[in-house]
Amino acid sequence: MKGFVRFIGILALVGVGVVLFRIIKQYREDSVFDLSPTTSSGGDFGSGGKRNISPELLAILADPGDKGPVELLTDGEGKEWLINRRNGFRYPVEDGIPIMLLEEGEKNKDESLIAK
Numbered sequence: 001m002k003g004f005v006r007f008i009g010i011l012a013l014v015g016v017g018v019v020l021f022r023i024i025k026q027y028r029e030d031s032v033f034d035l036s037p038t039t040s041s042g043g044d045f046g047s048g049g050k051r052n053i054s055p056e057l058l059a060i061l062a063d064p065g066d067k068g069p070v071e072l073l074t075d076g077e078g079k080e081w082l083i084n085r086r087n088g089f090r091y092p093v094e095d096g097i098p099i100m101l102l103e104e105g106e107k108n109k110d111e112s113l114i115a116k
Contacts, residue, residue: 085115
């Protein structure tokens with residue numbers, strides 16, 4: 001009986017180890033798309049520091065109108081935009097969050113951004 005209880009205890013420890021391993025693995029996979037701070041002074045959303053879009057997220061973002069790729073551009077005032085060079089739509093980025101709505105793109109359309 002004593003051996004059976006030890007066996008169950010060891011089995012429980014192995015189970016806890018497997019669960020912890022899976023939690024850590026999932027956390028690492030999920031954090032790939034986290035926003036990264038642009039400055040090293042602050043690290044959380046409450047600090048008010050400026051944040052930008054991670055390169056991994058930028059690679060998968062697409063224009064909602066034509067489903068083509070967009071590129072990140074910073075204007076002279078320091079405001080970030082996601083630009084579609086095919087139709088001139090600009091989508092604002094606020095606190096590292098892209099506002100990818102067709103209405104926003106049409107409202108901020110800039111003919112000079114269209115690639116010829």
